[in-house]
Amino acid sequence: MPKFGVTIPTRGPLATRAGITTIAKKAEELGFDILSVSDHIVIPKGIASAYPYSPTGEYPGDADEIDQCMEQLTLITYLAGIVSKPKLLSSVMVVPHRAPVHTAKILSTIDVLSGGRLLLGVGAGWMREEFEAVGTPPYDRRGAVTDEYLKAFKELWTNPNPSFEGEFVKFSNIAFEPKPVQKPYPPIWTGGESPPALRRAGRFADVWFPIGSNPKFPVDTPQRLKDSMATIRRHAEEAGRDPKSVGVAYATGWYNDRKELKDDGGNRRMFTGSPKQVANDIQAFASEGVKSFLVALQGKRLNELLDSMERFANDVRPLTE
Numbered sequence: 001m002p003k004f005g006v007t008i009p010t011r012g013p014l015a016t017r018a019g020i021t022t023i024a025k026k027a028e029e030l031g032f033d034i035l036s037v038s039d040h041i042v043i044p045k046g047i048a049s050a051y052p053y054s055p056t057g058e059y060p061g062d063a064d065e066i067d068q069c070m071e072q073l074t075l076i077t078y079l080a081g082i083v084s085k086p087k088l089l090s091s092v093m094v095v096p097h098r099a100p101v102h103t104a105k106i107l108s109t110i111d112v113l114s115g116g117r118l119l120l121g122v123g124a125g126w127m128r129e130e131f132e133a134v135g136t137p138p139y140d141r142r143g144a145v146t147d148e149y150l151k152a153f154k155e156l157w158t159n160p161n162p163s164f165e166g167e168f169v170k171f172s173n174i175a176f177e178p179k180p181v182q183k184p185y186p187p188i189w190t191g192g193e194s195p196p197a198l199r200r201a202g203r204f205a206d207v208w209f210p211i212g213s214n215p216k217f218p219v220d221t222p223q224r225l226k227d228s229m230a231t232i233r234r235h236a237e238e239a240g241r242d243p244k245s246v247g248v249a250y251a252t253g254w255y256n257d258r259k260e261l262k263d264d265g266g267n268r269r270m271f272t273g274s275p276k277q278v279a280n281d282i283q284a285f286a287s288e289g290v291k292s293f294l295v296a297l298q299g300k301r302l303n304e305l306l307d308s309m310e311r312f313a314n315d316v317r318p319l320t321e
């Protein structure tokens with residue numbers, strides 16, 4: 001049976017201590033397997049960078065939430081203390097935003113304190129203005145930075161005497177404890193759908209974690225997912241890895257269990273329609289190897305989101321068994 005996750009808000013009217021606590025505990029009560037948290041440190045007032053998951057490139061957000069964003073790893077740490085069963089997914093952590101040794105220690109600490117529940121979703125990022133505000137390595141080198149930081153993380157988490165000599169990361173003669181509870185380290189879920197993202201998945205990922213709604217690189221059908229996975233496994237083989245060692249999870253990008261949504265060609269978007277249609281779509285993607293789904297449940301108000309969670313748990317999930 002597939003695993004299912006729900007997103008915990010980091011901005012907007014639900015991103016309060018009370019709101020987050022209520023949503024997280026309700027998700028655990030309903031049997032959701034994963035709580036997901038997105039990543040922004042600051043939201044620049046002016047954004048010229050194109051958002052990859054919008055047809056217009058415009059960054060989404062209402063006026064009352066565009067300026068707000070809770071810090072991802074701090075929020076995940078909070079969740080680790082208030083729920084005991086769900087896995088905790090960074091979806092995704094923008095790797096270049098944080099210094100690598102410090103970040104590796106934070107992630108290791110989260111894994112220890114949560115009893116081994118961290119799922120490390122990672123990506124290279126897309127918003128140049130945020131990179132510049134945070135003070136990261138050069139935005140145009142973000143792919144190389146991400147790959148090198150991931151190598152450094154693995155070194156710190158697995159070597160009793162870690163050392164590293166790279167372009168962006170250098171350390172040696174240090175003790176790094178505690179190591180993560182999960183061995184050899186928390187599962188690495190790499191996001192992104194572009195050719196560089198597929199290459200990164202093949203080289204580093206335990207799980208590839210696309211969002212289906214990327215208009216430039218769509219992964220909105222089982223066949224498109226299958227095609228991308230073939231590319232990833234080719235990259236894995238080229239990197240000397242077992243191609244079958246790379247699993248796949250999936251973020252729906254959109255969801256509606258009450259009505260059909262249409263694409264530009266007038267066809268029904270998958271994961272919309274009746275509960276039975278949504279369940280059939282889940283089974284179709286599961287047949288291509290998807291083990292976990294992050295479902296884009298809807299609700300601007302707390303009661304709306306909780307109702308959407310209950311409908312999924314009671315009306316959709318049982319049809320996928």
